[in-house]
Amino acid sequence: MQNLNWQRTDLIDESEEVVLHQTKEQKDTLEQSSGIQIEDRTAGRVKITDVLVDSEGEKQIGKKEGQYITLSVPTLTLDDHDGFEQLENELLVNFKKMHEAISWNKDDKILIIGLGNRTITPDAIGPYLIDHLHSLDVIDEKFVMYAPGVTGQTGYETGEFVAAIAERLKPKLIIVVDALATRASNRLCKTIQLTNTGIHPGSGVGNQRKEISYEMLGIPVTAIGIPTVVDAPVLIADAVELMMRSIAARVAERSKPSSKLSLSSWQPDINKELDMSLVKPIFGEWATWSKEERQQLFEETFAGSHTQLMVTPKEADYWIDNYAKLVSSMLMKWANKL
Template sequence: MQNFNWQRTDLIDESEEVVVHQTKEQKEKLEQSSGIQIEDRNAGRVKITDVLVDAEGEKQIGKKEGQYITLSVPTLTLEDRDGFAQLEQELLVNFKKMHDALSWQEDDKILIVGLGNRTITPDAIGPYLIDHLHSLDVIDEKFVMYAPGVTGQTGYETGEFVAAIAKRLQPKLIIVVDALATRASNRLCKTIQLTDTGIHPGSGVGNQRQEISYEMLGIPVTAIGIPTVVDAPVLIADAVETMLRSIAARVAERHKPSSKLSLSSWQPDIQQELDMSLVQPIFGEWATWSREERQQLFEETLAGAHTQLMVTPKEADYWVDRYAKLVASMLMNWASDL
């Protein structure tokens, strides 16, 4: 069978080693055996996952050694001003902490690179960010801003452009902003990942280019990424999982008063622990399989051209613009304290 990576993701907390170690005991075991430290916390509505990977951990999960901070507001909507405000505040707090060790001189420069293709909406967060920074009334003199486009447009490696500018400018810090891929549809445009490990442009959609990192440039590189796309089969798997759990929850509740007292359309809690054998008479044995086994089934049956499709929300243009403004505002607030 051809091995299709239909669960591509750029998010550290979606990597297999992190996902399967959710309990306190499992996390401690992972830290002892794999060199990966995981801390989950909440700040208001923002869920924060802080993952620290050392050299041994890099070998285990294939993610570079360094710090990864993932911030997510699961209930975020485009009209949710409070959610965006809390997300921006926590991004600022964690961004400051990540750079506390840097000492700044008056003439130090910061290179901000907005990666992506502005003609493809879900990939345009980087260029849109640069546009928003240029449109501000006051642009901090420390900032040098650059949107290099993508290799398909220019014919040159984006990393080479960045390396050339960094060599000439010698900035104190390089900040790279890009769109990411996720393998969970409910995280699309509701998550921000912050990391000090740099970035591989295009890696989430299978177009891995030259790395932009401290190892390549000799300058600290901080990457800010927002997941805007997901593989199409992931949506199918998520829909099937939701359907099975919803039906199982309804079957489990059918004889309870709670299912009869609702004044409107009753919706069961599908997040609770459920007995999936309840739906076996309807869907057969595969309904009782583990989530991983069903995912393997989709991998085998959907190994075709459509596995290469990437999906984005229909309001992607609004999400991208909103996040570009959020990151621009955060960077201005951060720079004001330097």
């Protein structure tokens, strides 16, 4: 089968090198051989993955040298106030740690850039954030805020806009907020990535522009990203995977006495290790393929038609608004302690 690299993702913990090194022994090997350090921890309901990439690691996984912190609440829902509160608290804690080495003076400025196209909902997190910051009763005097739009609207490189403002303002720090792409449908709008490596505007939808980073501007750049889109074939592959695992789990439990004692509709645990050969009589050899091989088949099958489709949740406008409020609240709390 032809190997196509089709799963777009901006999240470092979804990169192949990180995904394939989940155990402690594998992480130790990765750190020694590739210059990548991975630390997983949990704070309440928030799962945190802290990845440090050095110059050697940058060559290995194609992600820039620096620190990447991914925070996720897998069970998050739109009306989950506790989940959003915990996510904001952990974002604040890690944001503080990432910038504790900066020495602040009274007149130092912080440039906040909200990237994205406000007319396309899943890409509007940046402009929405700037709107929320402007709507606050008290705006910290350190903040200078700007939503430059996208190149397709202005005809001008977003990175050039930011560079021009930075040259005039001379900020101590640039904070960039943007929408990202994920390759896992269950992480849509449930994850935040924080990194000190800057950002490539438009990279989440395969439209990479000039980067906004310390290397380009000579000013520290911190990026906050929320995954709001996923490739269409990923959704199809995830749905098929869920169906096959559900059937395999039911077949495995069918002969056990416990399955006959259930008084209500019994739901199998599809997350545990399953023998997929149990469904081979139903699906044939396909059932024993790895998840990655099945995903590859979908990409090849839909090449040229569905490959370019990006999917977002139907409640995307509510998700975007919630995250704009969350990030703006976090930034104000952080600025008030400087």
